[in-house]
Amino acid sequence: MSMDIVKTDNLVFEYIRRDDEGNPVDVTTALDHVNIDVKQGEFVGILGHNGSGKSTFAKHLNAILYPTDGTVIVNGMNTTDDDKLWDVRSSAGMVFQNPDNQIIGQVVEEDVGFGPENLGVPTKEIWSRVEESLRAVGMLEYRLKSPSRLSGGQKQRVSIAGVLAMHPKCIILDEPTAMLDPSGRKEVVRAIRGLNDVEKMTVILITHYMDEVVHADRIFVMDKGKVVMQGTPKEIFSDVPALKALRLDVPGPTRIAWELKQKGIPLPDGILTCEELVREIEKCR
Amino acid sequence: MIRDITIGQYYQTKSVIHRLDPRVKLLGTLLFIIALFTYNNPVGYIIGIIFLCTVIKLSHVPFKFITKGLKGIILILCFTVLINLFLTPGTPIIAFWKITITYEGLAVAFSMILRLTMLIMGSSIVTLTTTPNNLTDGLEKGMGFMKIFRVPVGDVAMMMSIALRFIPILLEETDRIMKAQLARGADFESGNIVKKAKALVPVLVPLFVSAFRRAGDLAMAMEARCYRGGDGRTKMKPLVYKKRDAIAYIILFTFVIVSIWLGRWSVITDFFRSIYMNLFGCPL
Numbered sequence: 001m002s003m004d005i006v007k008t009d010n011l012v013f014e015y016i017r018r019d020d021e022g023n024p025v026d027v028t029t030a031l032d033h034v035n036i037d038v039k040q041g042e043f044v045g046i047l048g049h050n051g052s053g054k055s056t057f058a059k060h061l062n063a064i065l066y067p068t069d070g071t072v073i074v075n076g077m078n079t080t081d082d083d084k085l086w087d088v089r090s091s092a093g094m095v096f097q098n099p100d101n102q103i104i105g106q107v108v109e110e111d112v113g114f115g116p117e118n119l120g121v122p123t124k125e126i127w128s129r130v131e132e133s134l135r136a137v138g139m140l141e142y143r144l145k146s147p148s149r150l151s152g153g154q155k156q157r158v159s160i161a162g163v164l165a166m167h168p169k170c171i172i173l174d175e176p177t178a179m180l181d182p183s184g185r186k187e188v189v190r191a192i193r194g195l196n197d198v199e200k201m202t203v204i205l206i207t208h209y210m211d212e213v214v215h216a217d218r219i220f221v222m223d224k225g226k227v228v229m230q231g232t233p234k235e236i237f238s239d240v241p242a243l244k245a246l247r248l249d250v251p252g253p254t255r256i257a258w259e260l261k262q263k264g265i266p267l268p269d270g271i272l273t274c275e276e277l278v279r280e281i282e283k284c285r
Numbered sequence: 286m287i288r289d290i291t292i293g294q295y296y297q298t299k300s301v302i303h304r305l306d307p308r309v310k311l312l313g314t315l316l317f318i319i320a321l322f323t324y325n326n327p328v329g330y331i332i333g334i335i336f337l338c339t340v341i342k343l344s345h346v347p348f349k350f351i352t353k354g355l356k357g358i359i360l361i362l363c364f365t366v367l368i369n370l371f372l373t374p375g376t377p378i379i380a381f382w383k384i385t386i387t388y389e390g391l392a393v394a395f396s397m398i399l400r401l402t403m404l405i406m407g408s409s410i411v412t413l414t415t416t417p418n419n420l421t422d423g424l425e426k427g428m429g430f431m432k433i434f435r436v437p438v439g440d441v442a443m444m445m446s447i448a449l450r451f452i453p454i455l456l457e458e459t460d461r462i463m464k465a466q467l468a469r470g471a472d473f474e475s476g477n478i479v480k481k482a483k484a485l486v487p488v489l490v491p492l493f494v495s496a497f498r499r500a501g502d503l504a505m506a507m508e509a510r511c512y513r514g515g516d517g518r519t520k521m522k523p524l525v526y527k528k529r530d531a532i533a534y535i536i537l538f539t540f541v542i543v544s545i546w547l548g549r550w551s552v553i554t555d556f557f558r559s560i561y562m563n564l565f566g567c568p569l
Contacts, residue, residue: 089510120517
């Protein structure tokens with residue numbers, strides 16, 4: 001059995017607003033007893049509507065936020081352990097939403113080299129890491145370009161390469177496609193899937209687009225700081241009414257299959273892709 | 286319109302000057318400027334101009350790019366020239382009403398023009414032939430000795446390079462905000478200077494807000510990528526002196542010493558004359 005890369009135990013996080021004297025006025029529970037575990041090599045999707053706490057959760061994995069209660073263990077280290085702070089951050093790489101606000105370098109390759117530079121990796125190895133990371137996301141030919149000349153999807157792939165170059169144990173992507181156009185989204189999702197399939201990288205993808213996590217190994221659905229559903233994509237997407245109640249959009253083929261089934265056509269639950277839908281409909285004839 | 290602003294513009298081409306280590310170029314500019322202000326005879330200026338022209342020729346940067354930088358200082362130039370021309374005491378050439386122009390004033394004004402023009406051209410060469418990144422690297426390495434005075438050189442260099450990286454992004458943002466405000470009927474063009482300045486407030490406020498938000502995001506992204514200050518960092522592209530840098534240093538020092546020597550010839554000869562006078566009690 002492979003070990004857990006990420007494990008949270010009854011994680012609670014409260015945003016506390018204080019008045020001028022420092023007395024708490026308002027407490028918002030952003031995370032409410034969250035238990036999520038991710039195994040090595042897994043592709044885990046975390047779904048949720050705005051304000052469901054999914055981004056707050058992501059920030060805990062990288063020790064940007066610390067739990068109010070409960071624990072977060074990343075690669076066997078407790079994130080509240082100050083001595084291990086940089087080890088936690090280098091083993092859990094983080095990609096954020098806005099590509100413009102996370103690219104530091106003025107040339108693509110220099111940006112990818114930023115993480116390894118911070119870790120004190122020797123110069124020669126930085127170069128080989130930069131090359132392999134850029135190749136993994138298919139951006140090698142852009143290595144000498146200025147980031148401002150790239151499209152949103154390309155910028156996000158550079159950000160992913162920048163995290164990869166740190167040789168993390170897992171990559172956490174916090175709504176990496178939220179600011180991209182449909183083609184950029186596709187590009188980034190393909191790169192993420194490639195990482196998981198080819199490089200066997202553990203991926204935690206946080207998003208509110210259902211279709212991005214269709215190929216995930218497991219999905220956690222969050223609402224109001226709680227994990228409300230968990231399981232394989234098939235299990236999750238079988239329950240269309242529950243997802244609708246959480247104001248989440250179901251992927252197109254799943255939705256069509258569900259609607260057809262409501263009309264009495266005998267289709268199985270949890271159809272995820274167009275091909276699957278077509279195959280099942282053929283069977284019905 | 287706002288995109289016309291060019292700060293530290295880089296001219297991309299291949300040349301010896303481009304390949305030089307930024308430290309050589311930075312020290313070179315500093316020494317060149319010092320040398321400029323020591324000259325007090327035409328010989329010094331002539332050597333300086335020859336040196337400058339050779340460097341420009343070697344850099345493969347078109348001459349008009351270098352003179353572009355002069356536009357910005359025309360006002361300052363005129364001002365210094367006028368002040369020097371009218372306010373230097375000495376033998377008058379022309380005198381009318383309360384204004385007198387003296388020989389000395391003319392000489393000072395003329396040398397001021399030469400000095401400032403050469404200064405600007407010399408320093409433009411550096412920014413035109415060095416990428417901003419290279420420049421900050423050069424400053425970081427070159428100012429490394431400041432670390433003993435507890436100056437966080439690495440952090441300052443990082444701030445500079447981030448500032449440079451965000452200039453185009455913030456310009457784009459300014460453009461966008463201006464357009465958004467124009468769409469709501471804002472007027473940036475008409476009125477006097479006070480009115481125009483006031484019209485910029487609705488642009489600057491959102492610009493600052495978004496700049497702070499960006500800074501917060503960027504800081505978080507940097508921390509997530511393990512940035513923890515300049516100590517213990519390695520470099521992807523470390524600066525290493527090459528043979529050409531050594532040659533450049535030799536040429537540079539030779540130029541500086543020779544030009545100062547010749548440029549201040551009269552001072553030096555006067556100095557030796559006075560020593561001779563003191564020693565032997567009669568003029569040379």
